Amino acid sequence: xADVFDRLLDVKLADSKNRQLLQLLETGKLYxxxxxxxxxRKIQVHGKWLDDFASCNYLGFDLREDIMASVxxxxxxxxxxxxxxxxxxxxxxYTTVEKKLSELLGVEDTIIIPTISLLAVGLIxxxxxxxxxxxxxxxxxxxxxxxxxxxRDMGAKLFSFTHTDPAELDKLLTENAALTPxxxxxxxxxSVTGRTPNIxxxxxxxxxxxxxxYIDDAHGFGVIGEKPTPERPYGxxxxxxxxxxxxxxxxxxxxSGMSKAYxxxxxxxxxxxxxxxxxxxxxxxxxxSGPVPTAALATAxxxxxxxxxxxxxxxxxxxGFSKRIAEGYRAQGIATDNDNAFPIVSAYVGSADNVARxxxxxxxEGINVTMQAYPIVPKDKGVLRATPTAANTEDExxxxxxxxxxxxxxxx
Ligand SMILES: Cc1ncc(COP(=O)(O)O)c(C=O)c1O
Numbered sequence: 001x002a003d004v005f006d007r008l009l010d011v012k013l014a015d016s017k018n019r020q021l022l023q024l025l026e027t028g029k030l031y032x033x034x035x036x037x038x039x040x041r042k043i044q045v046h047g048k049w050l051d052d053f054a055s056c057n058y059l060g061f062d063l064r065e066d067i068m069a070s071v072x073x074x075x076x077x078x079x080x081x082x083x084x085x086x087x088x089x090x091x092x093x094y095t096t097v098e099k100k101l102s103e104l105l106g107v108e109d110t111i112i113i114p115t116i117s118l119l120a121v122g123l124i125x126x127x128x129x130x131x132x133x134x135x136x137x138x139x140x141x142x143x144x145x146x147x148x149x150x151x152r153d154m155g156a157k158l159f160s161f162t163h164t165d166p167a168e169l170d171k172l173l174t175e176n177a178a179l180t181p182x183x184x185x186x187x188x189x190x191s192v193t194g195r196t197p198n199i200x201x202x203x204x205x206x207x208x209x210x211x212x213x214y215i216d217d218a219h220g221f222g223v224i225g226e227k228p229t230p231e232r233p234y235g236x237x238x239x240x241x242x243x244x245x246x247x248x249x250x251x252x253x254x255x256s257g258m259s260k261a262y263x264x265x266x267x268x269x270x271x272x273x274x275x276x277x278x279x280x281x282x283x284x285x286x287x288x289s290g291p292v293p294t295a296a297l298a299t300a301x302x303x304x305x306x307x308x309x310x311x312x313x314x315x316x317x318x319x320g321f322s323k324r325i326a327e328g329y330r331a332q333g334i335a336t337d338n339d340n341a342f343p344i345v346s347a348y349v350g351s352a353d354n355v356a357r358x359x360x361x362x363x364x365e366g367i368n369v370t371m372q373a374y375p376i377v378p379k380d381k382g383v384l385r386a387t388p389t390a391a392n393t394e395d396e397x398x399x400x401x402x403x404x405x406x407x408x409x410x411x412x
Contacts (some may be wrong), residue, residue: 009194020352020373023240029361036403041392043368045090049395050368053213053386054394056260058223058343059238059314059392060309067302074298082291085114085281093297097266097279098302104239107249108269108402113285114292116218116267118258120147122163122284123269124185124214131154131177135172135211137163137186137197142376144185144216156183163190163197166205173209182209188241188256189224192377192385194344196220200245205254213252217241222261222307223343225314233341234315238307258296261302266295314390318343320386321397328401334408346372346383347404355382361410365403 025031037044040063041052052165061067078091086094094112101110113119124147128134136148138160152158155180161168163186173182189196199215205365206213217240226243228235235244238261242254249270255266271279280286292300323341330336335348349358352373359371362384372383384407386400 003266016168016226017294017375021376024356024371024373026236028356029363030368030371033368041389041396045363045368048363048366050363050366050369051392053276053388053396053400054368054370055389056219056387057391058219058261058318058389059263059303059311060389061261061299061303061306063391064306065304067299070298070302071295073295078294081293081297084291085287085289086285086291087287090291091124091294091297093294093301094113094292096182097297097300097304098151098257100301101268101269104237104304105254105270106243106344107254108273108291109276110270111276111279111283111286112266112268112292113283114265114267114289114296115259116216116255117143117146117160118285118289119255119267119269119283120144120216120288121150122147122181122282123230123279124148125151125154125156126279126282126284127183127212127214127253128181129285130327131179132156133182134158134362135169135182135184138161138162140185140187141191141216141218145186145216148185149305154391160198160241161188163202166198166201168203169202170208172314173205173211177209180210182211184211184213186213188220189342189344191219191344192346192372192383193335194219194346195340196224196244196342198239199241200247203247207251208265214330215241215252215254217254217256218260219342219344220244221256223318231315232312232319233356236315237311238311238315248263256258258303262300262307264300266292266300292335308365316389317332317390321390321392324397325386325388325401329404332401332408334404343388344385345388347408349382349384349411350380352382355384358384358407358411361407362403365399365406367400368399369405 035043128151220241222238225235225237225239253269258264322343326338370385
């Protein structure tokens with residue numbers, strides 16, 4: 001009898017969808033690596049030092065002494081890990097961070113859960129159910145679709161629209177007016193292009209149809225914020241896409257996390273106070289899952305304090321780096337759709353073969369980026385994604401631009 005796992009692999013790998021990432025893992029050199037040392041944004045992998053552009057720790061908080069110093073005192077007070085389900089009890093650190101987040105975002109309440117993925121599978125079904133409708137952007141992040149599909153299993157109807165076409169959303173909401181509640185699901189910033197959907201138009205359409213907009217701003221929080229100006233196109237305070245567009249939270253549930261910009265394992269949903277008790281008794285992770293570790297709560301709090309003091313300088317740096325990379329790519333004919341200097345700069349290289357070969361060449365050049373092939377991105381739209389942070393250096397930025405130019409020429 002064939003081994004059951006061989007049989008499973010025979011079936012699974014017959015589907016090309018499951019082979020492209022495997023190809024990157026086996027040959028791409030920038031997949032599933034182990035870093036043996038880190039110094040700033042340089043990491044050592046297989047004995048070689050790489051300039052790192054794969055981490056999304058946009059504000060560069062992971063190695064700051066002042067933030068790391070917050071961990072031990074918090075542990076002395078609260079221990080290594082709460083180990084309560086939030087349902088039972090939470091250390092006061094939780095509510096301190098929640099209050100600070102609420103102030104920064106300008107919302108009544110915030111509920112912390114370890115990750116956005118956990119929130120998506122707990123919160124989207126909690127907001128919908130039999131007789132309800134979910135209208136999800138086709139380009140929304142995979143974890144949000146996991147939540148949507150689970151909600152569909154639980155009785156919700158699921159529709160897709162494209163964030164660039166609010167009229168399509170309008171039509172779907174009109175055709176399905178009888179469904180209630182209606183939930184529109186979008187990302188605040190798309191994780192491959194760094195682009196922000198037309199959130200004001202989407203929110204406006206949703207309002208017209210009494211729909212709630214669930215916004216996953218995993219990348220936007222800490223980077224974009226209120227009051228953008230030509231000098232500071234990101235805006236200030238890094239308080240996310242809703243503030244960036246000067247919108248109210250009337251029909252918005254804002255979801256984000258700190259594991260990118262803030263280098264801390266904290267995710268949250270911002271909500272009106274009247275929803276808090278319902279969410280605390282219906283988000284699965286609030287009831288059934290483990291909590292955020294003490295160290296992450298401490299670094300989240302310390303990070304929010306650093307953001308208040310130094311956030312604008314760090315974002316200015318991030319902005320300058322991102323703009324330079326996008327311009328440097330374009331000057332060398334490298335295809336990128338980054339036109340807003342958001343710190344996600346993807347170089348389009350086509351096939352999964354090119355992504356794997358590009359990864360090998362970048363490794364040899366001493367550069368680390370995120371390789372993305374199908375199903376992360378559409379077929380033949382493979383990407384080498386660079387995410388510069390405030391902790392990178394000028395030299396590292398120049399190194400990336402030149403190395404990517406050489407890789408681009410080699411892949412032609
Ligand atoms: C848009 C978006 N949402 C959610 C996630 C997942 O977040 P978490 O790690 O908190 O589950 C990611 C991670 O890459 C993301 O890019």
